[in-house]
Amino acid sequence: MAAEGNVEQVLLSALAETERRFRLVSDESPVMIWICGSSGERHFVNRAWRNYLGVPDKEPDEIDWMSFVHPDDRIAYKEMMDDLLAEPRRGEVEFRVMRPCGEWGWIQERIIPRQDSNRSYGLMAAAADVTLVKQSEELLSQAKQRMETEVRRRTRHLQKMTLTDALTGIANRRHLFDQLASEIGGQRQEPSDVSLLYIDIDRFKDINDRLGHPIGDEVLIAVARALQRQIGKGGFVGRVGGEEFVVILPGASPQMAKDLAESVRTAVSRLCIASVGHPVTVSIGIASRWPEEPAEDLVRRADEALLRAKQNGRNCCVPFAGEPALA
Numbered sequence: 001m002a003a004e005g006n007v008e009q010v011l012l013s014a015l016a017e018t019e020r021r022f023r024l025v026s027d028e029s030p031v032m033i034w035i036c037g038s039s040g041e042r043h044f045v046n047r048a049w050r051n052y053l054g055v056p057d058k059e060p061d062e063i064d065w066m067s068f069v070h071p072d073d074r075i076a077y078k079e080m081m082d083d084l085l086a087e088p089r090r091g092e093v094e095f096r097v098m099r100p101c102g103e104w105g106w107i108q109e110r111i112i113p114r115q116d117s118n119r120s121y122g123l124m125a126a127a128a129d130v131t132l133v134k135q136s137e138e139l140l141s142q143a144k145q146r147m148e149t150e151v152r153r154r155t156r157h158l159q160k161m162t163l164t165d166a167l168t169g170i171a172n173r174r175h176l177f178d179q180l181a182s183e184i185g186g187q188r189q190e191p192s193d194v195s196l197l198y199i200d201i202d203r204f205k206d207i208n209d210r211l212g213h214p215i216g217d218e219v220l221i222a223v224a225r226a227l228q229r230q231i232g233k234g235g236f237v238g239r240v241g242g243e244e245f246v247v248i249l250p251g252a253s254p255q256m257a258k259d260l261a262e263s264v265r266t267a268v269s270r271l272c273i274a275s276v277g278h279p280v281t282v283s284i285g286i287a288s289r290w291p292e293e294p295a296e297d298l299v300r301r302a303d304e305a306l307l308r309a310k311q312n313g314r315n316c317c318v319p320f321a322g323e324p325a326l327a
Contacts, residue, residue, distance in 0.1 A: 222280070
């Protein structure tokens, strides 16, 4: 019996010496280490952890370690500890803790079970400060968001450039005729469901030659704005090139198109462009779609009506010759 007692005492002494050496080594380690028993209560926390949190040199079981964990992380962290104690296995977790400076530090912790061949008797964890990594990730995320926002902005700008006349800000030729194809494509069975106004600024070449292109540009911009004001949301205005504009009027009858054309002509003639020195006028050709008529034929007829308006002395509105008589 005495021999057995001596063996047990030797084993206990060896175990105590092993634990003492582990504590000495871990206290010198930059890795933050803690050990808990099967209840989850920590009975060893090394110096690196204590220094990181700025806790007093008390016994580990006298300190509320969970109180250092960020409130938003606390429940998930505690649930993970409970799960690992109930079903011993390796785990990894990231969470925030309060530093002595009053700021939150990010921790990455790896946890392993303390086991012998027959049973589990607690957990051991090693942790590292990953605050700088998290800050870098946040900076990268913010940079990515800014880049994505800028890409979207530039994409919208490029799309606008491909659809907009650079000088006047209204639809360009491509956008205008795409819109016309869309209007006709969606309503092929409806006769006279779309009308067009083909508009030309009278004697625009004389304005450019006599006053210069900057004044000519000023006239183009003023006319484009007048068209938009008169048409509003009831139509679609675009510049097809030079001093020519086209207005698409969905659902407009020939008479409605004629009335709108007259309002446009009057509005333009009342523009006050001081640098020109005389009223600016427009000639307008009008065409309403015939049954099953393709877009290109409708545009051609409106252009022919415009030619007749210019032949009739300009500053007037003329419907295509084949249209019904208008008031």
